[in-house]
Amino acid sequence: VSAERVPSDPGLRLTGGAPTPRDEIAAWLDLLEKMLGSPARECAATREELESHLRERVRDLVVEGLDEGEAVRCALSELGDAAVMARRYRQAKSFSRRRLIMNFSLCAAVVVAGVVGVVGLSRPDSSSRISTFQPPAGVEEHPSLERKMELRFQEEPLRAVFAAVSTQIDMPIRVLWRPLGEQGMSDETPITLDQDAKGFDAFLKALDEQLGDGAGWAIAYRVEDDAVKVATADYFDRREIVLASYELNTQAAPVTADLIQKFVHPEGWQQNGGDMANLELVGGKLFVRAPERYHAEVRWFIEEMRAWSDVQARADELNALRAQVRRLESRLEGNAVAPEHAASGGIPAPLSAEEIENMDAQTAMKEWSARKKSASLGDVSSETRQRLLDEAEKCRDRMARARSGE
Amino acid sequence: MARAMKNDPMELVVLAVLGDGPLYGYAITKKVAARSAGEMKVSPGVLYPLLSLLEKQGLITSTWEEVRAERSEAEAANAGEPAAPRGRRRKWYRLSPKGKKRLEQRIDAHRAYQRMIDSFLSGGASGGAEGARA
Numbered sequence: 350v351s352a353e354r355v356p357s358d359p360g361l362r363l364t365g366g367a368p369t370p371r372d373e374i375a376a377w378l379d380l381l382e383k384m385l386g387s388p389a390r391e392c393a394a395t396r397e398e399l400e401s402h403l404r405e406r407v408r409d410l411v412v413e414g415l416d417e418g419e420a421v422r423c424a425l426s427e428l429g430d431a432a433v434m435a436r437r438y439r440q441a442k443s444f445s446r447r448r449l450i451m452n453f454s455l456c457a458a459v460v461v462a463g464v465v466g467v468v469g470l471s472r473p474d475s476s477s478r479i480s481t482f483q484p485p486a487g488v489e490e491h492p493s494l495e496r497k498m499e500l501r502f503q504e505e506p507l508r509a510v511f512a513a514v515s516t517q518i519d520m521p522i523r524v525l526w527r528p529l530g531e532q533g534m535s536d537e538t539p540i541t542l543d544q545d546a547k548g549f550d551a552f553l554k555a556l557d558e559q560l561g562d563g564a565g566w567a568i569a570y571r572v573e574d575d576a577v578k579v580a581t582a583d584y585f586d587r588r589e590i591v592l593a594s595y596e597l598n599t600q601a602a603p604v605t606a607d608l609i610q611k612f613v614h615p616e617g618w619q620q621n622g623g624d625m626a627n628l629e630l631v632g633g634k635l636f637v638r639a640p641e642r643y644h645a646e647v648r649w650f651i652e653e654m655r656a657w658s659d660v661q662a663r664a665d666e667l668n669a670l671r672a673q674v675r676r677l678e679s680r681l682e683g684n685a686v687a688p689e690h691a692a693s694g695g696i697p698a699p700l701s702a703e704e705i706e707n708m709d710a711q712t713a714m715k716e717w718s719a720r721k722k723s724a725s726l727g728d729v730s731s732e733t734r735q736r737l738l739d740e741a742e743k744c745r746d747r748m749a750r751a752r753s754g755e
Numbered sequence: 756m757a758r759a760m761k762n763d764p765m766e767l768v769v770l771a772v773l774g775d776g777p778l779y780g781y782a783i784t785k786k787v788a789a790r791s792a793g794e795m796k797v798s799p800g801v802l803y804p805l806l807s808l809l810e811k812q813g814l815i816t817s818t819w820e821e822v823r824a825e826r827s828e829a830e831a832a833n834a835g836e837p838a839a840p841r842g843r844r845r846k847w848y849r850l851s852p853k854g855k856k857r858l859e860q861r862i863d864a865h866r867a868y869q870r871m872i873d874s875f876l877s878g879g880a881s882g883g884a885e886g887a888r889a
Binding site: 394398406437440 | 779780781798799800801803804805807808811822843844845846
């Protein structure tokens with residue numbers, strides 16, 4: 350590389366004077382800048398950095414005893430061929446572009462996984478909703494029991510209240526006074542109500558609030574033979590005890606007997622000192638002996654745990670996917686190829702005809718070898734392979750000509 | 756292990772010297788030579804593209820700083836040496852947090868690789884000694 354080939358200052362030729370050592374630096378930098386093919390600002394920064402390096406190196410060499418001309422030539426020879434260095438810069442740039450594409454692909458994968466996860470987690474049956482147990486309404490639907498009632502009683506005996514309501518719903522009401530007596534109620538219990546009630550359920554609730562503990566289910570009813578049968582919830586519970594088994598996959602849904610006894614009518618289980626229900630988990634089966642209304646809650650509880658378990662499984666899958674992406678990203682980082690080794694670790698960047706022409710025999714051989722090697726790799730597209738083979742051919746031609754002194 | 760063998764040792768060297776503190780390109784070449792007692796030389800033709808790559812990877816960051824002349828032009832002239840030009844700037848490089856993490860990973864990988872090779876060498880050496888005794 351000489352000042353005559355690419356003069357940095359055209360005025361040098363006009364004066365006809367021999368280029369100074371500093372012009373040689375400028376010429377080398379001009380040539381590099383031309384071959385970089387980067388945006389002007391980036392080229393200027395590279396030039397400024399290398400110029401600073403060269404000036405300091407030249408200064409040190411002069412201090413060591415070389416004259417300025419020798420120092421400049423020595424410093425430039427350390428930097429090497431401008432074409433080779435330009436190629437290294439381009440490889441560094443193309444590497445980061447490839448990384449950007451790979452990272453973009455990874456990000457896209459993460460976004461897709463995230464969307465899948467979010468969609469999965471936000472499905473209506475997932476735990477993100479608030480789910481509450483809905484007790485069976487009215488045991489048995491009957492249009493008469495839905496009628497609006499006027500409850501206007503002032504210290505009326507309970508017996509008279511039921512009689513009045515029976516008239517309003519147009520259905521006979523059979524009251525089992527013995528079970529109600531165990532709860533402290535009798536046919537003479539005075540009742541004072543002044544409200545409207547939307548249906549028989551609302552009427553019983555109003556009674557319950559006045560006579561019971563207000564927690565519900567103290568007074569209950571069933572429809573039997575077109576008549577309303579009224580008793581306590583306990584009474585009906587004991588009549589309606591059912592033994593049932595539930596198939597459980599405890600790994601998929603971690604349901605335990607303790608959990609059920611804790612959340613489903615805790616007071617009724619024998620294990621908790623109650624006398625209404627019992628349950629035992631045997632292998633993958635849960636045996637429950639309990640009133641039907643307990644079963645309704647047990648079923649709901651198991652479904653909730655299954656839904657939670659499904660959400661957990663989806664979250665685990667999502668986390669596993671995220672971990673896989675992180676591993677892949679980490680592997681990509683670990684495989685970072687330095688520019689001088691890019692030829693062995695990555696696909697060589699394209700070479701222009703001018704760059705090939707500027708190569709010496711050794712560089713041309715190196716580039717030919719790198720392209721032949723990359724072209725033989727299995728994961729190279731046919732288009733890239735053709736480019737590599739074409740460039741290899743040109744490099745071989747350049748190598749032969751450089752050796753013959755051209 | 757494969758990473759330690761596959762990765763470029765020059766990256767480790769550059770990250771390691773920048774681990775000691777910020778440096779500019781020419782200072783890196785001098786520091787590498789000094790720390791290896793002249794055994795290792797980083798070619799600037801390799802170093803600057805590598806710095807560009809490391810910066811693009813986010814492993815190092817850079818800032819430009821104007822050079823303050825170490826000596827006045829008069830002092831330099833008296834000593835018969837050129838003075839550092841005024842207004843010239845240097846590009847200083849320093850490790851980013853990501854670069855520090857990468858350096859730690861590279862050091863760990865390198866030491867693990869070294870231990871593995873050492874285990875073969877010590878085995879080979881003892882085998883060789885036994886062979887010699889026999």
